[in-house]
Amino acid sequence: MEIVSLLIYMGLFLSSLLSYPFIMNKKKVARRKANLPPGSMGWPCIGETHQLYSKDPNVFFATKQKRYGEIFKTHILGCECVMLTSPEAARFVLVTHAHLFKPTYPRSKERLIGPSALFFHQGQYHSDLRKLVQSSLSPDTIGKLIPDIESTAISTLESLCNGHTVNTFREMKQYSFDAGILSIFGNLDDTNREKLSESYRTVDKGYNSFPTKIPGTAYYKALMARKKLNQILSEIISERKEKRLIEGDLLGQLLNFKNDKGLVLKEDQIADNIIGVLFAAQDTTASVLTWILKYLLDNPKLLKAVKAEQKAIYASNGGGRKPLTWAQTRNMRLTRRVILESLRMSSIISFTFREAVMDCEYKGYLIPKGWKVMPLFRNIHHNPELFSEPNLFDPSRFEVAPKPNSFLPFGNGVHACPGNELAKLEMLILIHHLVTKFRWEVVGSQVGIEYAPFPVPQQGLLARYWKESPSLKQAVCS
Numbered sequence: 351m352e353i354v355s356l357l358i359y360m361g362l363f364l365s366s367l368l369s370y371p372f373i374m375n376k377k378k379v380a381r382r383k384a385n386l387p388p389g390s391m392g393w394p395c396i397g398e399t400h401q402l403y404s405k406d407p408n409v410f411f412a413t414k415q416k417r418y419g420e421i422f423k424t425h426i427l428g429c430e431c432v433m434l435t436s437p438e439a440a441r442f443v444l445v446t447h448a449h450l451f452k453p454t455y456p457r458s459k460e461r462l463i464g465p466s467a468l469f470f471h472q473g474q475y476h477s478d479l480r481k482l483v484q485s486s487l488s489p490d491t492i493g494k495l496i497p498d499i500e501s502t503a504i505s506t507l508e509s510l511c512n513g514h515t516v517n518t519f520r521e522m523k524q525y526s527f528d529a530g531i532l533s534i535f536g537n538l539d540d541t542n543r544e545k546l547s548e549s550y551r552t553v554d555k556g557y558n559s560f561p562t563k564i565p566g567t568a569y570y571k572a573l574m575a576r577k578k579l580n581q582i583l584s585e586i587i588s589e590r591k592e593k594r595l596i597e598g599d600l601l602g603q604l605l606n607f608k609n610d611k612g613l614v615l616k617e618d619q620i621a622d623n624i625i626g627v628l629f630a631a632q633d634t635t636a637s638v639l640t641w642i643l644k645y646l647l648d649n650p651k652l653l654k655a656v657k658a659e660q661k662a663i664y665a666s667n668g669g670g671r672k673p674l675t676w677a678q679t680r681n682m683r684l685t686r687r688v689i690l691e692s693l694r695m696s697s698i699i700s701f702t703f704r705e706a707v708m709d710c711e712y713k714g715y716l717i718p719k720g721w722k723v724m725p726l727f728r729n730i731h732h733n734p735e736l737f738s739e740p741n742l743f744d745p746s747r748f749e750v751a752p753k754p755n756s757f758l759p760f761g762n763g764v765h766a767c768p769g770n771e772l773a774k775l776e777m778l779i780l781i782h783h784l785v786t787k788f789r790w791e792v793v794g795s796q797v798g799i800e801y802a803p804f805p806v807p808q809q810g811l812l813a814r815y816w817k818e819s820p821s822l823k824q825a826v827c828s
């Protein structure tokens with residue numbers, strides 16, 4: 351079996367290798383006058399995929415930028431790509447000329463999330479769906495979730511204090527999942543939450559595995575779990591319809607939607623968008639939270655100052671007897687700057703992908719139709735001309751607003767993250783409870799980075815957590 355697939359693979363590889371010069375020639379004829387960006391396309395077929403994956407991808411991008419400047423071409427994972435490293439270029443693709451660049455994802459990923467999820471779309475369907483998602487994530491709506499997010503944060507932190515070493519990223523994933531569920535369904539009953547959580551975990555496990563439909567593989571299990579999620583969601587929708595509840599949460603928005611022609615959303619469109627939002631919300635927020643916990647420990651003076659800011663709020667709330675208010679979360683100035691600097695430093699979404707829908711030109715360079723276009727957020731965030739001493743963790747740099755279009759942790763333009771305020775709120779609330787009532791220390795030397803697929807500290811930041819005893823004023827294991 352393995353030999354057969356190897357032969358097929360080699361056959362495909364060789365035939366495409368042999369046909370490559372002809373394809374190139376045809377393209378050259380069609381685009382005789384083309385002025386492609388500088389850069390190397392690497393080896394026939396495989397391009398520069400090996401160079402990208404054999405070292406830290408950020409080193410690959412940074413080396414290219416140093417050599418070629420703000421725009422360069424390359425060839426990775428079978429795709430011809432143009433990479434862009436300046437705020438102006440990112441704005442061109444994501445904002446001013448967004449109609450020329452469509453979102454593009456591998457089919458295998460689209461199948462797992464659901465093809466009707468808004469981030470795969472452009473045009474009217476996308477803008478209709480986006481309005482609903484934005485409305486369910488507006489400050490008014492998420493402000494009402496504060497007490498529930500607080501209880502989720504407290505129970506997450508308490509569960510960490512078990513005397514054992516824990517993988518921080520894994521625990522933060524559970525927290526961001528639960529907060530995501532709150533924004534989608536409001537208060538969902540425990541049985542349905544547990545069912546969703548179990549099937550979602552299987553989808554999550556298969557998401558980055560090799561996409562084969564062979565039974566037993568992680569990808570196949572993920573596909574089956576995705577089908578199960580549709581059933582669970584269908585039951586939740588029926589219950590909601592029976593109760594005739596009109597809620598401002600995402601499910602309520604999706605159920606009540608009617609377009610100009612009176613059309614409502616089909617159940618699978620609703621399911622795809624719910625899973626899409628959960629997917630967009632979970633690993634992103636959890637990765638950044640994990641980095642924040644590490645950066646705070648690495649900077650003891652800063653941690654002390656953050657504690658002082660949060661303890662003042664805690665005291666004004668009668669030692670945590672009153673819930674946090676929206677106004678208080680808006681006023682956590684230093685903690686907010688720590689979050690912004692963590693978003694910049696970690697740049698967990700290093701880049702995004704689009705595909706040119708027609709030949710277009712940027713600063714005299716041709717971006718051919720069908721090529722992938724990648725604004726490199728991380729390169730922008732680590733450019734010393736935009737952020738001085740970019741490798742230094744310094745939240746005070748956010749005392750002044752960054753230069754326009756230079757700070758893009760949540761993207762820009764029509765597809766910019768509608769969940770950015772919820773993500774920041776979740777982080778502020780978790781930090782508030784962590785620094786006022788708990789302590790934590792990293793186990794072992796934690797210097798490396800792993801990709802899960804977003805960058806997170808090595809092994810998800812192995813750490814031990816304690817509850818601080820208010821009476822003894824010292825750390826005790828709860």
Ligand code: HEM
Binds near residue numbers: 764
């Ligand atoms: C720290 C946490 C987060 C980060 C860094 C982040 C980052 C991003 C970025 C960069 C994009 C744009 C991608 C592109 O242009 O291709 C995006 C889109 C999106 N995000 Fe987030 N996100 C976070 C949390 C959340 C949360 C909590 C939610 C929802 C509850 C969410 C929902 C979405 C959705 C639905 C989109 C697609 C929007 C569209 O296509 O119109 N995100 N996010």
